[in-house]
Amino acid sequence: MSLDIANITKNFGGMRVLDGVSLSVPTGSLFGLIGPNGAGKSTLFAAISGFQKQETGEVRLDGTRIDALTPHARARAGLVRTFQVPREFGHLTVRENLCAAAPNQTGESLLGLFFRPARVAREEAEIAAEAEEIMQRLRLTQVADQPARLLSGGQKKLLELGRALMLKPRFILLDEPFAGVNPVLIAEIAERIRDLNATGIGFLIIEHDLEALTRLTPYIAVLDRGRIIAEGAPDAVLADVQVREAYLGGAV
Ligand SMILES: Nc1ncnc2c1ncn2[C@@H]1O[C@H](COP(=O)(O)OP(=O)(O)OP(=O)(O)O)[C@@H](O)[C@H]1O
Numbered sequence: 001m002s003l004d005i006a007n008i009t010k011n012f013g014g015m016r017v018l019d020g021v022s023l024s025v026p027t028g029s030l031f032g033l034i035g036p037n038g039a040g041k042s043t044l045f046a047a048i049s050g051f052q053k054q055e056t057g058e059v060r061l062d063g064t065r066i067d068a069l070t071p072h073a074r075a076r077a078g079l080v081r082t083f084q085v086p087r088e089f090g091h092l093t094v095r096e097n098l099c100a101a102a103p104n105q106t107g108e109s110l111l112g113l114f115f116r117p118a119r120v121a122r123e124e125a126e127i128a129a130e131a132e133e134i135m136q137r138l139r140l141t142q143v144a145d146q147p148a149r150l151l152s153g154g155q156k157k158l159l160e161l162g163r164a165l166m167l168k169p170r171f172i173l174l175d176e177p178f179a180g181v182n183p184v185l186i187a188e189i190a191e192r193i194r195d196l197n198a199t200g201i202g203f204l205i206i207e208h209d210l211e212a213l214t215r216l217t218p219y220i221a222v223l224d225r226g227r228i229i230a231e232g233a234p235d236a237v238l239a240d241v242q243v244r245e246a247y248l249g250g251a252v
Pocket residue numbers: 012013017035036037038039040041042043044084
């Protein structure tokens with residue numbers, strides 16, 4: 001069971017941003033993706049999740065090709081991403097943000113509202129219950145009624161994770177869950193990710209905070225100028241000469 005990325009290339013204008021990226025991530029795992037600014041990490045997430053069309057390459061989730069699907073269809077297949085800059089609705093409360101992230105509500109179509117009011121009500125109750133459960137899991141219940149714009153950076157990251165969970169994914173692509181988050185909340189977010197992983201959800205996590213990341217992920221890969229240059233256990237990868245030169249400028 002794995003997320004398999006094969007030979008992904010992506011150009012922006014004349015620039016090759018992803019240059020034949022292949023990676024195999026076990027679907028139950030905690031897997032880190034590191035690399036310098038501009039290496040192409042977020043672009044790789046966009047290609048895997050369907051938000052950007054790649055030039056070449058294939059994406060398989062547990063053996064099934066998903067690279068021709070829309071982002072919605074990939075989410076239905078179990079693969080969901082979060083964004084580097086959280087995309088919550090600032091004027092909506094935490095609870096409302098979670099409910100708004102639920103997929104394909106019958107009530108969204110006018111016909112659905114007219115002809116299936118009971119079903120719409122049932123769906124809305126299910127969505128509300130799901131949101132409550134996710135707030136409990138992420139310890140967001142005490143801010144349920146706060147407008148999202150009033151949340152701290154870390155709480156916004158948790159809400160972003162919660163919005164992904166509303167899609168009931170098997171696998172989540174997390175783009176910089178610790179960026180702009182204070183150390184106490186970083187540890188808490190890491191704990192929540194660990195809890196979710198224990199329930200069977202896999203994670204591929206982009207992160208610049210290497211200490212926090214490598215405490216969480218027993219396996220990491222390094223992307224540099226659109227290519228995977230190393231992967232393995234964090235200690236071995238961070239000791240790799242090519243990685244130190246490319247990513248760390250020899251500073252670590
Ligand atoms: N929509 C876009 N249009 C044009 N160029 C883009 C677009 N998105 C990203 N790029 C360029 O592609 C390259 C890779 O960007 P990307 O955001 O994937 O890097 P990253 O590894 O996520 O960096 P960071 O660690 O800073 O988030 C950069 O040179 C960036 O300027």
